[in-house]
Amino acid sequence: MYFRGVISQSDMEKIDKIYKAALELFTTKGFHGTPTSEIAKTAGVANGTLFHYFKTKEDLINSLYLKVKNELVEESINGIDKIDSIKLKVEFLWSKSIQWAMTHPQKLFFIQQYMYSPYITTNTLEEVDKIKEVYIKLIQEGIKTGEIKDVSVDLIYILMTQHLFGMIQYLIMNPEKYHNSEFMNMSFNLIYDILKVN
Amino acid sequence: MYFRGVISQSDMEKIDKIYKAALELFTTKGFHGTPTSEIAKTAGVANGTLFHYFKTKEDLINSLYLKVKNELVEESINGIDKIDSIKLKVEFLWSKSIQWAMTHPQKLFFIQQYMYSPYITTNTLEEVDKIKEVYIKLIQEGIKTGEIKDVSVDLIYILMTQHLFGMIQYLIMNPEKYHNSEFMNMSFNLIYDILKVN
DNA sequence: TAGCATAGAGTGATTAGTCAATCAAAATTA
DNA sequence: TAATTTTGATTGACTAATCACTCTATGCTA
Structure with missing residues (x-):
């Protein structure tokens, strides 16, 4: 803006x-x-x-993206410092993100639309890496304590994000599952099983 | 066209x-x-x-999408019937898809760009479900034989696709990993561990 | 009344798509 | 074979519409 x-x-x-x-x-x-x-x-x-x-119009598009993405970040992060265990922190971020996406599906779609468009400027991308940082720190901590597999942090981050997007895509098509806590629980374990050291 | x-x-x-x-x-x-x-x-x-x-221009965009997507399908499927085990079949599709994406990154980018654009017509989407069918059949077979978890087929399909996209995204940023067979092996197990029954 | 917000008609540039003219090659005829 | 006709591909200047953005007049508020 x-x-x-x-x-x-x-x-x-x-x-x-x-x-x-x-x-x-x-x-x-x-x-x-x-x-x-x-x-x-x-x-x-x-x-x-x-x-x-x-x-310009482009300025509007970029500003809207920053605003929406910021909203997602704020709502996902808010309250996480009260949680101790790494697994629970990851689960917290996970469920908050899903919650946000399910209540603002249009905004999620906008984010995706933007991500794959040629409007992105490196400038905008950098401004937005706050949530990535939170995830990355969590992952690094988890690797250090031995709870999370010692694989490239970037890879784990990408896989989590993609998995999250996939899950949301499914939930939007099958909204009744969102209220099925057994399903939601399993859905988190599906991804956490990848990350955790057995 | x-x-x-x-x-x-x-x-x-x-x-x-x-x-x-x-x-x-x-x-x-x-x-x-x-x-x-x-x-x-x-x-x-x-x-x-x-x-x-x-x-029209839109006709060109849609035709190009169908052509590119078809290419991906053909190259991924070709030869799969010679393989017996379900796990190996999934791995075959997986590695063929990655191979294609790594040799045609531009085409992959086009697919993603298109998927999140408002050019998609239901018509086009239907025409393209061939590869999905192959995956879905494999998953269903795997569920029947007890090799794959008895979770919604659609969910498994979405998660696999998203995971695949994520992996490709990572490989494009770190191309040296693509030639590291230890890494590539691990990367497949990462997703197959989600699917398989323990 | 000064100064900034708002309006919305206007402008210049751009673009998807058209169309009448041209051209090359194949088919037909002598 | 040579001459002629037919067919359909190819061209690119042109058009009609659209759109991002400007500009000046007017409104509003402090």
Whole structure:
């Protein structure tokens, strides 16, 4: 987001409306498929107002990504320091991420859509590695204590993330499983069995 | 692809040149970022020729996807019937897929780019379920014989695919590991340990 | 009244797709 | 075989539409 000066309450409301409209339209019609004019119209502001808050369309896309991804990070991390065991910490992150994705499926889809688009700038990518850091530290700690296999940290991180995405994909198609605690328990063990030292 | 009449050798050559140019440009500049005019220019044909073979730009994108995905399917499946054990069959598919991805990283990137874009039509998706069928049958057989865990077939399929994508992502970033057979062996066991009944 | 937010018509650039003209090769005729 | 006609591929200038972004006039608030 691009802005010079103090951001007032009414600014924030307007910006939020633009974000909301953009998220809705991007996920249903794609980045290219949504003209800025339609975003403005859906948000209930004039075309010019959109460009008052965002330098370009690309700026809007990148800002929205940062906002959404940040939301995911905050909600997943919040409260983790109260937990002691490494396994429980990993499980905490795991279930919080799933919880977030199940309550905001559109936002998850946006993240994926963005990740595989040519809009990503190294700049944006770097800003977002907070959650990766948390995972990486956990994994490293686990390797040190001997709880987690001594395999490349990067590999473990990628596999966890991909496994998580897969599980969410399945849950979105079979939402009743999400409320089946036996299933959810098993689903975590499926991935943790890979990581843990037998 | 859209065409009326017999497709000659020279047609195929032209079409291939268009596909090649499109793949190159789409993966580096995105679907929206590449004008059809540039595809035609790169392919060395006139603008009108492109539209002679493909009804619309979207038709080109979808056709290219089908072609690439089909290539992956064919190369992964070819020879699998000579193998007996289920585990070895799964491993065969697994390593063939990785092999293909490592020799055609651009095509893999295109597949992912497409999967998370709004160009997918149900039509296209259905046409592409051939490889899924092979996997699904293998999994079902494995469940019946007791070799594979009795979990939802769809879930197992999604997890395998995601795990595979993750592994490829890692290998592309660390290509030296691809030639390390100890690593490659371990990488397969990582996923098979999830599936197999202990 | 000063200063910033908002509006929305306007602009210039871009692009998917068209179409009438051209060309090459195959088919037909002499 | 040579001349002529037919067929369909190929071309690229052109068009109609779209879109990101600008700009100036107006509104609002402190």
